[in-house]
Amino acid sequence: xxxxxxxxxxxxxxxxxxxxxxxxxxxxxxxxxxxxxxxxxxxxxxxxxxxxxxxxxxxxxxxxxxxxxxxxxxxxxxxxxxxxxxxxxxxxxxxxxxxxxxxxxxxxxxxxxxxxxxxxxxxxxxxxxxxxxxxxxxxxxxxxxxxxxxxxxxxxxxxxxxxxxxxxxxxxxxxxxxxxxxxxxxx
Amino acid sequence: xxxxxxxxxxxxxxxxxxxxxxxxxxxxxxxxxxxxxxxxxxxxxxxxxxxxxxxxxxxxxxxxxxxxxxxxxxxxxxxxxxxxxxxxxxxxxxxxxxxxxxxxxxxxxxxxxxxxxxxxxxxxxxxxxxxxxxxxxxxxxxxxxxxxxxxxxxxxxxxxxxxxxxxxxxxxxxxxxxxxxxxxxxxxxxxxxxxxxxxxxxxxxxxxxxxxxxxxxxxxxxxxxxxxxxxxxxxxxxxxxxxxxxxxxxxxxxxxxxxxxxxxxxxxxxxxxxxxxxxxxxxxxxxxxxxxxxxxxxxxxxxxxxxxxxxxxxxxxxxxxxxxxxxxxxxxxxxxxxxxxxxxxxxxxxxxxxxxxxxxxxxxxxxxxxxxxxxxxxxxxxxxxxxxxxxxxxxxxxxxxxxxxxxxxxxxxxxxxxxxxxxxxxxxxxxxxxxxxxxxxxxxxxxxxxxxxxxxxxxxxxxxxxxxxxxxxxxxxxxxxxxxxxxxxxxxxxxxxxxxxxxxxxxxxxxxxxxxxxxxxxxxxxxxxxxxxxxxxxxxxxxxxxxxxxxxxxxxxxxxxxxxxxxxxxxxxxxxxxxxxxxxxxxxxxxxxxxxxxxxxxxxxxxxxxxxxxxxxxxxxxxxxxxxxxxxxxxxxxx
Numbered sequence: 048x049x050x051x052x053x054x055x056x057x058x059x060x061x062x063x064x065x066x067x068x069x070x071x072x073x074x075x076x077x078x079x080x081x082x083x084x085x086x087x088x089x090x091x092x093x094x095x096x097x098x099x100x101x102x103x104x105x106x107x108x109x110x111x112x113x114x115x116x117x118x119x120x121x122x123x124x125x126x127x128x129x130x131x132x133x134x135x136x137x138x139x140x141x142x143x144x145x146x147x148x149x150x151x152x153x154x155x156x157x158x159x160x161x162x163x164x165x166x167x168x169x170x171x172x173x174x175x176x177x178x179x180x181x182x183x184x185x186x187x188x189x190x191x192x193x194x195x196x197x198x199x200x201x202x203x204x205x206x207x208x209x210x211x212x213x214x215x216x217x218x219x220x221x222x223x224x225x226x227x228x229x230x231x232x233x234x
Numbered sequence: 235x236x237x238x239x240x241x242x243x244x245x246x247x248x249x250x251x252x253x254x255x256x257x258x259x260x261x262x263x264x265x266x267x268x269x270x271x272x273x274x275x276x277x278x279x280x281x282x283x284x285x286x287x288x289x290x291x292x293x294x295x296x297x298x299x300x301x302x303x304x305x306x307x308x309x310x311x312x313x314x315x316x317x318x319x320x321x322x323x324x325x326x327x328x329x330x331x332x333x334x335x336x337x338x339x340x341x342x343x344x345x346x347x348x349x350x351x352x353x354x355x356x357x358x359x360x361x362x363x364x365x366x367x368x369x370x371x372x373x374x375x376x377x378x379x380x381x382x383x384x385x386x387x388x389x390x391x392x393x394x395x396x397x398x399x400x401x402x403x404x405x406x407x408x409x410x411x412x413x414x415x416x417x418x419x420x421x422x423x424x425x426x427x428x429x430x431x432x433x434x435x436x437x438x439x440x441x442x443x444x445x446x447x448x449x450x451x452x453x454x455x456x457x458x459x460x461x462x463x464x465x466x467x468x469x470x471x472x473x474x475x476x477x478x479x480x481x482x483x484x485x486x487x488x489x490x491x492x493x494x495x496x497x498x499x500x501x502x503x504x505x506x507x508x509x510x511x512x513x514x515x516x517x518x519x520x521x522x523x524x525x526x527x528x529x530x531x532x533x534x535x536x537x538x539x540x541x542x543x544x545x546x547x548x549x550x551x552x553x554x555x556x557x558x559x560x561x562x563x564x565x566x567x568x569x570x571x572x573x574x575x576x577x578x579x580x581x582x583x584x585x586x587x588x589x590x591x592x593x594x595x596x597x598x599x600x601x602x603x604x605x606x607x608x609x610x611x612x613x614x615x616x617x618x619x620x621x622x623x624x625x626x627x628x629x630x631x632x633x634x635x636x637x638x639x640x641x642x643x644x645x646x647x648x649x650x651x652x653x654x655x656x657x658x659x660x661x662x663x664x665x666x667x668x669x670x671x672x673x674x675x676x677x678x679x680x681x682x683x684x685x686x687x688x689x690x691x692x693x694x695x696x697x698x699x700x701x702x703x704x705x706x707x708x709x710x711x712x713x714x715x716x717x718x719x720x721x722x723x724x725x726x727x728x729x730x731x732x733x734x735x736x737x738x739x740x741x742x743x744x745x746x747x748x749x750x751x752x753x754x755x756x757x758x759x760x761x762x763x764x765x766x767x768x769x770x771x772x773x774x775x776x777x778x779x780x781x782x783x784x785x786x787x788x789x790x791x792x793x794x795x796x797x798x799x800x801x802x803x804x805x806x807x808x809x810x811x812x813x814x815x816x817x818x819x820x821x822x823x824x825x826x827x828x829x830x831x832x833x834x835x836x837x838x839x840x841x842x843x844x845x846x847x848x849x850x851x852x853x854x855x856x857x858x859x860x861x862x863x864x865x866x867x868x869x870x871x872x873x
Contacts, residue, residue: 087656092593094645106653108660113668153824153854167854169824173664174815180660182653182853192645193589200596204575207568207592210599 057190058198062225064162065091065103068185069223071161074135075168076107076219078128079179080118083111083216087182091213091225093195096187101195102164108180111216117177121170125152128168132156137166162186199226237346237394238339244405246328247412253321256314263310270303316418324411328404335401342390342397349383349390356383472507476515479504482548483519483540490547501550501570501608502616505678505702509557509709516558519544532561545569550608556706560603560624567604568595574609587615587641594619594648594675606678606703614680615641618703621652622672629658629669629715629869630707632676633851634700635834636722636748637687641677646835650851651675654719654862657853661866665814669869678703681723688788690730690751693723697730704731704738715872717741719861721834721850722748722780725771726790729754736761741768741868743804743861744794745850746832748783755792762798770864771795772829772850772857774806779832804860806850811859813866826856 069090076084090105109115117124125142132140137156152170157163164186171178197203200211211227224233274296360376367373478500482490494500507515523539536542544552545566552558553566574580574588595602598621606618624630633651635643655673662669679696686692704716716739720728728742729750736757750758762769771794773780784791795803805811808828830847837846850857 085656087653088597088649092596094593094649095590104649106649106656108656113663155854169854171660171664171813171824173661175666176664178660178664180657180853192593193586196589196593203596204589204592205572207571207575207595207604208565210602211596213599 054194054198057195058226061093061101061188061190061195061199064185064188065225066223068103068162068183069105071158071163072105072107072166072181072183073219075128075132075166076181078131079124079168079181080109081219083218084109084181085111085216086214089213089224090183091199091223093190093192093199095192099189099191100187101190101192102187103185104183106180106182107217109178110176114176115178117170117172117179121152121172121177125154125168125170129154129156132158136160159186201227201229236343237391238342238397238401240336240339242398243332243335243339243401244408246332246408247325249321249325249329252317252325256317256321259310259314259317263307263314266303266310267307270300274300313419316415320411320415324415328408328411331404331407335397335404338397338400342393346387346390346394349387353380353383353387356380468506468508471503472511475500475503475507476511479515479544479548479551480518480540482551483544487543487547490543494548498613499609499611500548501554502610504551504554504608505556505606505699507555508702509705512555512557512706513709516552516555516562519552533565535565549573553604554606554608556702557709558706560605560620560710563605564603567607570607571604574607574615581613583642584609584613584615587644590641590644591615591617591619594644597621597648597652605674610680612680616678616680617641617644618674618676618678619644619648619651620672620674621655623670624672624674624707625710627670627672627711627714629671629717629865630674630711631655631658631671631716631865632674632700632704632718634676634718634720634724634728635681636720636724636746637681637692638683639681639834643835644675644677646837647675647677650835650853653853654851657862658865658869661813661862662869665866665870667866667870676700676703676718679727681727687723687748687783688785688790690726690789693727693730693751693790696724696727697734700727701731701735701738705735715740715868717743717865717868719743719745719851721745722832723783725794726750726783729758729790729794732761732767733757736766739767740872741864742770743864744769744771745806745834745857745861746773746777746780746829747771747794748780749788749790750792750794751790752792754790755794755797758794759797762802768802768864768868769794769798770802770804770861771798772804772806772860774829774831774850774857776828776830777806777832804857804864806855806857806860809856811856811863813863824859826859827852827854829855829857 084107087106087108088104090103092103093101094104096102129140129142132154135158137158140154140156142152142154154168156166158166162185163183165184167180167182169180171180193204202209211231211233213224214221217223227233277296278294356376356379360373360380363370363373363376482493485493519540523541524537525533525541526535526537528534536545541552549566550570553563553570555563571588571592575585575592580588591604591607595604601622603620603624604617605620605624606616608616610616618632631654633647633654635647651673655671658671658673659669679699680692681696682689682692707714707716718728718739718741720742722745725744725747726749728739728744731738732742733751733754758769761767773793773795781793784793805826806829809826810823811826812823827848829850829852831849833847833849834851835849836852837849848855852858
């Protein structure tokens with residue numbers, strides 16, 4: 048826990064947490080699909096997590112291309128992912144599925160050591176195309192959401208008309224954006 | 235047995251009572267005729283001691299009521315005349331006829347009885363003679379007496395028939411007289427009369443008594459065109475707000491700032507202006523203003539005219555108008571957000587909530603609209619944030635909270651709202667239906683607290699605001715499907731809105747309902763059965779909080795789930811959600827988690843002390859997945 052409460056220190060420790068969180072999620076994504084994923088909630092804007100705490104949340108889903116199908120049988124993909132998680136520091140790995148003709152599968156887990164408080168992967172077989180949705184919440188870190196968000200997005204609370212562009216799709220191996228400079232450059 | 239039943243004779247209204255009523259009207263009229271002019275004179279005379287700039291017209295305020303009172307006195311006088319004529323002519327005539335008939339009843343009945351007795355005696359005498367000697371002279375005489383007595387009896391019966399006819403005629407005359415008095419009274423009219431735009435007088439029932447003729451030539455009559463007091467007040471309020479917005483756009487800067495300073499909640503009334511009026515106002519303001527346009531032709535600002543002034547001084551007075559372009563609402567409301575945040579006098583809580591709104595606007599850059607933003611009459615901030623294009627999407631979906639929830643929770647709700655949009659689009663795509671969806675986190679109402687949850691006040695007020703929001707969306711995007719997800723007391727609000735406006739939504743999803751009002755309980759089943767509204771409800775067994783809202787002493791004690799068929803109940807206890815056919819015809823099912831309590835979102839809710847509980851809107855919850863399935867059905871079935 049940082050004792051330096053200066054703005055750059057706050058920013059740096061948050062960036063470290065965000066980077067670790069996103070890297071861990073990216074590893075999970077890579078086990079499923081290494082190409083572009085569609086971005087839902089990007090995950091660089093902190094949200095309040097109790098008093099004086101913040102966390103990051105993100106969501107990604109597939110497909111980007113119409114007509115996409117699972118690269119392998121979804122039940123197998125789920126089994127493989129669950130095994131991988133158990134071998135890679137994930138705890139509370141649970142899958143929810145029934146026997147018989149149930150096709151859609153959900154898997155949840157957490158990896159507090161890697162900064163992930165909750166991760167959910169849902170497989171959606173479909174009539175015309177398949178899908179995967181992934182969402183993750185980071186562990187809560189001490190810090191003030193207001194102050195931190197202003198560090199990540201300088202001028203956030205001064206000009207509500209301003210919008211900083213974020214990627215609409217992203218590969219797991221891409222370096223994620225974590226806010227912007229005062230000049231509007233992604234960093 | 236009596237020939238004529240005395241009870242068949244109708245009563246006549248006592249002329250004395252009617253003339254007493256007439257006298258009462260005279261007295262009332264005299265008092266009004268004295269008091270009103272006196273009040274008006276005193277009021278008018280105030281201008282010698284009361285002279286306020288901006289209120290010069292105040293001393294004329296009783297002119298209209300005085301004119302109306304004079305007309306009213308005349309109406310009373312006409313009524314008095316009708317009643318007097320009845321009391322002094324019609325009714326006394328009828329009364330004396332009645333007395334005459336009553337006397338005849340007595341005599342006819344007496345005659346009849348006597349004739350019956352006489353016949354019985356003559357008959358007995360005849361048979362006694364006949365038995366003694368059937369051919370004697372005495373027998374012949376007795377036979378003759380009996381014939382005569384029979385004839386007398388027949389004559390008495392005939393007199394009874396005639397009397398009954400006369401009584402029937404009398405009854406008809408009494409009815410006619412009463413009808414005539416009544417119809418003369420109803421033709422007496424008086425009250426406030428205004429002129430419609432077409433120049434003809436228009437009368438509205440709450441300021442005018444008596445016969446109401448058609449508001450314009452060829453219009454349907456009275457009962458169907460009566461304007462209720464609520465509608466009248468709504469129109470008056472709308473017009474007052476619109477007039478004020480016009481003033482804010484053109485008055486002197488310092489006057490505008492002063493006025494807004496003393497009316498910080500004005501923007502909360504703007505959302506209640508009806509859509510047509512808002513559209514007209516907007517068009518007027520646009521025609522008087524100079525737009526600043528960007529490279530792609532989109533209006534990015536206002537350089538001159540009333541909209542420039544409003545953007546600079548009172549942006550929330552425009553941004554909250556329902557029915558104007560969403561892009562402009564976004565422009566004005568974001569400017570308003572900046573002005574609010576720049577105010578040093580904000581409380582910490584308000585500032586924190588507004589900052590939450592600001593953060594939520596950056597979640598989907600380029601596709602987020604701040605549709606509404608204002609401080610309510612308690613100084614609490616309220617907002618509506620849309621993800622996606624509300625004006626062009628195929629489906630517009632609102633997500634709304636229950637009690638003890640406000641913008642303090644916008645971080646969680648905004649993410650849910652955004653993810654829900656993507657989940658619905660994804661599910662529709664998997665079924666082969668490309669679609670566009672806009673979701674709105676609707677925080678535009680005060681849902682109240684545990685202290686107010688049993689009442690309907692907050693639900694009613696919320697319903698009025700929500701109705702205007704969706705009406706505005708319907709006006710801007712008429713082809714879109716409209717749907718809403720509601721939680722807890724939000725369902726109570728939604729049920730009211732749907733009861734008052736059945737066309738408001740194509741689908742409504744009620745999660746953990748706190749109950750619906752009796753009038754909603756009466757209206758919703760038919761609405762749900764019709765093809766115009768898909769109504770779903772979801773309640774978790776472990777949700778013991780929602781039923782409290784439906785307690786017997788609550789003003790909304792009906793569980794909407796009890797009104798719906800099995801197919802419209804979304805399971806929330808953990809189990810399968812059937813999304814329909816998958817690839818190769820296989821059945822597509824997923825398992826959803828059970829909702830562990832009443833919460834909308836997973837976490838530790840404010841009222842429960844157990845560990846982390848899955849909420850209705852957790853994306854893994856059976857209730858959430860069932861809702862997504864229902865929305866995908868709506869989209870695919872609408873095509």
